Amino acid sequence: MAYNSTHEYLNIVDTLSDDYNIPNNITDSLLGYLKFIYRSELEDRYSAPMLWIGMYIALASLVCILAMMAELVHGFRSRMLWFPSKYFTISSASLTVISVAMKLPVDLTGSMPGYVDQMAKLGSMAFMCTMMANLLLSLGPMDSNELLSNLAAVSVQVITLVVNVCIQMQTGAVSISTHKEDPRIIQLTSPTHISTHPNPVLPFIYVILLVFLLIVYICSSLAILKSKQMMESKYKHGHEVASVDIQPSPGEILTVEKLENHVRNHWMMVESGSCLHFITACFHPTSASGVICLLVTILHTYTMSGTIKAMLAKDYDSDYGWSMLVILIVQSIGVLIGTIVPLSRCFATLEFKTSFLIHFKVFKVERYWTDKFSDWKLQKGVPLLSTFVISKMLVIYICIQLQKGVVVLCKMIALIPLVFGICVFRCLKAVFSSMGEHAVNLERSPYILHFENGMWVDERTMEGFSKSVNPLIQKGAKDQPNHLIKLIREKSTFGFHGVAVFDQTDDYNIPSLPLQVRFHDCWRLPVVTLATIAVSLPEIQKVEVDLLLKGVKEGLLYVTLVEKNLNFIKDHIILQQAAETLWREISITNKWLGNELQKPAFQRSTAGEIVKWFRDNAKHYLEEESWNEDTKHMLICVNSMYRITETILLTYGTNIDDDKELFDRLSSMIADIIAACLTNLPQIIIMKCRYMSARKERQASVKDAAQFLGETTEIIRLLQDHDIPNMNPSDMPFLDKWRAYFMNSR
Structure with a gap:
């Protein structure tokens, strides 16, 4: 194993000592730096594979992007613009891929001296925000045990990322402010001679947004658990209503039309209630996550506008080498693509959420947000008035108030796309109403399961539910005997x-x-x-x-x-x-x-x-x-x-x-x-x-x-x-x- 830099340095010291008669004390002082040169060269050898690790990070990010694009295609093809989670969902496999894609912000020891290096770390945080907003809807169809385990896994991953970023902000590994450095050091170490790094406030913003999104996950999970109980009861009632007209009579066979209506009604109940994709999309925290995605995209686009010079000058001096440029480009594309789905969910469920604005329900927190806490409070098993019970009641009370505060905050954030969407869609509806809107069988509306009174589904969504069963019937028709x-x-x-x-x-x-x-x-x-x-x-x-x-x-x-x-x-x-x-x-x-x-x-x-x-x-x-x-x-x-x-x-x-x-x-x-x-x-x-x-x-x-x-x-x-x-x-x-x-x- 050869150490070229160490040998070259020794040769220089020997030359200075032999040819220029440098005093021994200076020679000894120069040899004292040999240890640091040796260690630096050793670290360079150990960090040689980091270039390929960087490409591995870019590949994992690309997998996440392709999964989000698949959600887009599936949503448009099935005419479900709330984009039910089918391909990009929370699972052990997806969380593993995401953890690989998030290696940069959790790396505590890696030096990020270049401007591109710093932007890549910030870009990874922005990419994580958009992925969390995309994954939120996948919580809906999970059962209780699956929901709890996946929520715990996401919490560990996000908290680890946030803690590591906070440590790096203290050590200066993220968004180092270089204005106090000696200009000569900046000139010698920065190939682009950029005297400032990305805005040091930006990591704080991303950390706050990640923590808020995690809180949104927890709040939505509690509402999902309660909504499932409500939907189960309403599905059972809807099934009883749908079964009244389908009972066969002696001497007749049920017509295809009656059977098709029966299947279509049950399919609408399954799609609107049982799978809980649509219900989760209608939660105001889901709209709030879409607004957060838009904010992240704006911030990232703004910071990227000043990065072109650094990218052209190859200002990436970390051990990851030029792979940092690939990571930055791939994850920036991911931020842009990942914003489409959360924003679309805001507007796809727009009319469903209109009633809370009409009835001034911005500061009203519906029962399903806090009922799960109430259920826990009513659980028995410990003697009344014990210290444990009092502590439990106090904790639950605090959690209920926090839950209400988060829901109200999400409703206020959701007002942004809501007000904008109402203005735009009302204008468009006035323009195109004379052209003839699609007709919808309103008799099917009782089979749309509403999880909250006063909220309703627009005709386009109802038609989407009804028509989504057509491909299944057509697929069966191709296999007729x-x-x-x-x-x-x-x-x-x-x-x-x-x-x-x-x-x-x-x-x-x-x-x-x-x-x-x-x-x-x-x-x-x-x-x-x-x-x-x-x-x-x-x-x-x-x-x-x-x-x-x-x-x-x-x-x-x-x-x-x-x-x-x-x-x-x-x-x-x-x-x-x-x-x-x-x-x-x-x-x-x-x-x-x-x-x-x-x-x-x-x-x-x-x-x-x-x-x-x-x-x-x-x-x-x-x-x-x-x-x-x-x-x-x-x-x-x-x-x-x-x-x-x-x-x-x-x-x-x-x-x-x-x-x-x-x-x-x-x-x-x-x-x-x-x-x-x-x-x-x-x-x-x-x-x-x-x-x-x-x-x-x-x-x-x-x-x-x-x-x-x-x-x-x-x-x-x-x-x-x-x-x-x-x-x-x-x-x-x-x-x-x-x-x-x-x-x-x-």
């Missing part, structure tokens, strides 16, 4: 005749295996059994067989959904499992209980002989096998085959020669059974919109309902053209209830 739709449209009968006739063995008093469960309690089993026979007919073109199988495959997906959600009874599960096993064998191996469905012997057989073959083999299994755990699924399948084939033979006789005619009759029965089962699809959609206590599950379920509605819209419209039995809606998920209805109607 076209083969199933074709099967129902072309093969299903007007009155679901196939449900009544596919098994008539009871009418002929034909005995069957005494199963532990009733055979007619499963929709899938007869569908799969009928498809098995249809696939075995040799004279049918492969295209027709493939289309039938594709329609059955798509239909079974929805039939399974009905059975698992509306017909999920313990006694029925064994039948459903047997049907699932049988379909897997048929669709994958093209076999029925190990027998080839298109074996060569069938090529020389008539349709009647093929049906008789299935009947005889099924009867053989029933006579030979005994009911046990290993054979139960097989016996259920052969019992289904025996009853259906016996019905076909008794109905049409053994001399069935026309494969095409039998294939069409089987296809018609399959289509009728599937269609009858799918009359329960509206109930599935309603069930997906049912009340759920877990907020995230509720939002996911309503989203699933919207997509499912898009998928099944055409099927529901087709079924509306059928003659729906005058049955109790609660009986329609059960096949045996359908068959009993048809038997009683004869």
